[in-house]
Amino acid sequence: MSDTQTQLPVTVLTGYLGSGKTTLLNRILTENHGKRYAVIVNEFGEIGIDNELIVESDEEIYEMNNGCVCCTVRGDLIRVVEGLMRRPGRFDAIVVETTGLADPVPVAQTFFMDDDVRAKTRLDAVVALVDAKHLPLRLKDSREAEDQIAFADVVVVNKTDLVDEDELAAVEATIRAINPSARIHRATRAGLPLSEVLDRGAFDLTRALDNDPHFLDHGHPDHACGPDCDHDHGDHAGHDHHHHHDASPIHDVSVRSISLRGGALDPKKFFPWIEKTTQIDGPNILRLKGIIALAGDDERYVVQGVHMIVEGDHQRAWRDDEKRESRLVFIGRDLDAERLKRTFEACQA
Amino acid sequence: MPTVAPLDLNGHCVAARWIAGIPHFALADGTVHRLDDGHKAVEAHDGLLAAAPAGDGKMLLTAGEDGRVCAVTPEGDLRELASIGRKWVTALAGGPQGAVAFASGRTAYVRFADGRLRDFAHPRSVEGVAFAPKGMRIGVARYNGATLHFPAADGTPVDLTWDGAHTGITFSPDGNFVVTTMQENALHGWKLADGKHMRMSGYPAKVKSWSWAAKGRWLATSGAPAAIVWPFSGKDGPMGKAPVELGTRADTMVTAVACHPTDEFVAIGFSDGMVLAGRIADQKEVLLRRPGKGAITALDWDGEGRRVAFGSEAGDCGVIDVAG
Numbered sequence: 181m182s183d184t185q186t187q188l189p190v191t192v193l194t195g196y197l198g199s200g201k202t203t204l205l206n207r208i209l210t211e212n213h214g215k216r217y218a219v220i221v222n223e224f225g226e227i228g229i230d231n232e233l234i235v236e237s238d239e240e241i242y243e244m245n246n247g248c249v250c251c252t253v254r255g256d257l258i259r260v261v262e263g264l265m266r267r268p269g270r271f272d273a274i275v276v277e278t279t280g281l282a283d284p285v286p287v288a289q290t291f292f293m294d295d296d297v298r299a300k301t302r303l304d305a306v307v308a309l310v311d312a313k314h315l316p317l318r319l320k321d322s323r324e325a326e327d328q329i330a331f332a333d334v335v336v337v338n339k340t341d342l343v344d345e346d347e348l349a350a351v352e353a354t355i356r357a358i359n360p361s362a363r364i365h366r367a368t369r370a371g372l373p374l375s376e377v378l379d380r381g382a383f384d385l386t387r388a389l390d391n392d393p394h395f396l397d398h399g400h401p402d403h404a405c406g407p408d409c410d411h412d413h414g415d416h417a418g419h420d421h422h423h424h425h426d427a428s429p430i431h432d433v434s435v436r437s438i439s440l441r442g443g444a445l446d447p448k449k450f451f452p453w454i455e456k457t458t459q460i461d462g463p464n465i466l467r468l469k470g471i472i473a474l475a476g477d478d479e480r481y482v483v484q485g486v487h488m489i490v491e492g493d494h495q496r497a498w499r500d501d502e503k504r505e506s507r508l509v510f511i512g513r514d515l516d517a518e519r520l521k522r523t524f525e526a527c528q529a
Numbered sequence: 530m531p532t533v534a535p536l537d538l539n540g541h542c543v544a545a546r547w548i549a550g551i552p553h554f555a556l557a558d559g560t561v562h563r564l565d566d567g568h569k570a571v572e573a574h575d576g577l578l579a580a581a582p583a584g585d586g587k588m589l590l591t592a593g594e595d596g597r598v599c600a601v602t603p604e605g606d607l608r609e610l611a612s613i614g615r616k617w618v619t620a621l622a623g624g625p626q627g628a629v630a631f632a633s634g635r636t637a638y639v640r641f642a643d644g645r646l647r648d649f650a651h652p653r654s655v656e657g658v659a660f661a662p663k664g665m666r667i668g669v670a671r672y673n674g675a676t677l678h679f680p681a682a683d684g685t686p687v688d689l690t691w692d693g694a695h696t697g698i699t700f701s702p703d704g705n706f707v708v709t710t711m712q713e714n715a716l717h718g719w720k721l722a723d724g725k726h727m728r729m730s731g732y733p734a735k736v737k738s739w740s741w742a743a744k745g746r747w748l749a750t751s752g753a754p755a756a757i758v759w760p761f762s763g764k765d766g767p768m769g770k771a772p773v774e775l776g777t778r779a780d781t782m783v784t785a786v787a788c789h790p791t792d793e794f795v796a797i798g799f800s801d802g803m804v805l806a807g808r809i810a811d812q813k814e815v816l817l818r819r820p821g822k823g824a825i826t827a828l829d830w831d832g833e834g835r836r837v838a839f840g841s842e843a844g845d846c847g848v849i850d851v852a853g
Binding site: 224232235236237238240242243244245246253255256258259260263266267294295296 | 575578693712713
């Protein structure tokens with residue numbers, strides 16, 4: 181059947197005007213990496229390339245008519261993805277560029293909430309580009325800049341040549357304070373290996389954890405990077421993560437992350453709890469990720485969520501040398517850490 | 530026994546239409562194939578997004594990823610009607626006196642027979658366009674409702690409001706009702722005389738195909754494991770009435786429907802490529818085509834109601850002679 185295909189990966193590229201999105205897109209479109217990308221942009225504008233696979237689309241946020249305020253999708257993406265997928269075989273993956281002010285959530289939710297889009301594509305990763313020089317200013321004047329970082333799987337700190345090492349360390353500390361589980365890359369002129377932004381499988385529950393076995397440990401003081409640690413590739417090897425606990429040098433950050441840790445959980449308590457928590461706190465949860473040890477279950481259970489959408493699946497058997505513990509990270513606003521911690525702990529088997 | 534004359538093409542069939550007695554198959558790759566004394570093809574676009582018959586049924590209109598709107602003439606020649614730049618033209622409809630309506634981004638356009646182009650800017654994307662059955666009037670499906678314009682006059686547009694994203698639009702053949710498809714698995718409708726709302730929901734999937742039965746007494750729709758056929762013969766349309774379910778299959782979704790031009794029969798295409806015909810009066814059904822390579826995406830009866838042209842997402846198209 182000519183139309184049978186596996187789900188094509190979709191990379192979402194966010195970032196403020198001037199953060200280097202266009203430079204990165206131009207590289208994706210022109211470099212000889214053996215793959216063809218369909219690129220959905222807001223305006224052909226700056227991309228100086230004539231390519232039939234560049235599609236211009238007006239960002240169109242649709243609230244779903246189900247009474248849930250955070251259930252939003254990008255209507256234009258549904259239409260464009262459907263059109264693109266009628267001619268499979270022309271490209272291997274899709275990149276969606278958002279405008280500087282865009283909220284990344286509706287873009288991501290489109291790939292979970294629309295059945296047709298979900299059948300043919302899968303969200304690969306959300307990549308945020310930030311301008312090392314101007315990020316502090318952006319965070320002062322916009323909530324979107326913070327949301328983009330909070331929501332990202334990969335954060336590219338671009339234009340590092342315009343700042344000194346201290347400024348850069350401060351910018352990275354701020355990013356870590358907003359989103360401890362994202363990978364941070366330093367770059368000038370968006371010059372990082374494309375493999376660090378494309379085909380990451382960040383929303384693939386199994387792969388996300390295999391790529392980054394310690395992703396939930398970033399905020400934990402016991403964790404120091406070893407040679408097998410694939411997260412956080414900067415030019416700065418040998419760092420540790422203690423700065424996660426430092427107060428952010430920028431005081432305009434309203435997003436915070438809450439890490440929960442416990443032993444084996446009772447599935448009869450955990451599932452109703454995660455459902456209720458995402459129902460109640462959904463509008464304030466940007467992302468959630470976790471590895472759960474369920475009592476009486478020999479496999480690791482992994483969960484991830486966006487607002488009220490939560491997905492989970494068994495991943496693989498626990499290894500003998502692994503401690504059977506449950507770890508969960510919430511990234512969001514106005515989350516009641518004490519309540520989350522208390523109710524999470526009540527799920528212990 | 531119905532007989533099938535297959536036409537195996539390579540690619541997703543966007544539309545199958547009888548134009549001047551000739552079956553046309555418009556593929557997503559931009560080619561339009563015709564069975565006119567043998568298999569012929571013309572390349573209309575690099576990427577075709579929509580195709581619809583002209584108002585008089587004598588040409589096939591096409592819209593593409595290249596920002597162009599074209600017409601395939603009865604001789605199989607291609608005529609460019611409009612070119613609006615690089616943006617996708619995603620919706621298209623043929624109207625009276627040679628008028629053509631189409632949409633790209635947040636603008637709806639009407640091209641008149643003399644080549645004049647009028648545009649109607651909207652604050653949000655124009656998802657669907659349709660002509661009213663009488664007079665020079667178009668309906669636009671958009672976020673939070675629909676808008677009706679009189680493109681030949683300078684009147685005030687009429688806004689029909691209902692929260693949510695409306696993705697397609699159709700007028701009932703008597704002009705009394707406007708119905709939209711929605712991003713949710715539902716239809717919404719308005720009775721134009723008094724603006725009364727009609728909510729048609731309960732579908733397990735989005736409605737992507739619909740067809741009015743002869744005299745507009747019924748609206749057949751896809752989006753469920755049966756064709757859902759809403760009664761429109763009463764003055765309030767389907768309100769308070771249950772739809773008829775035709776060709777119910779346990780686990781296979783209806784993906785395309787087409788009503789017979791004179792009798793109350795519906796051709797029903799399924800996600801596995803099967804095509805049935807069902808009679809609305811008694812729900813009796815006949816198999817027209819066994820399952821094929823892909824979901825049926827297009828169905829159209831010829832003017833006599835004897836043959837059905839069909840297309841699929843896998844490119845296995847053809848013509849079914851119902852009488853055999």
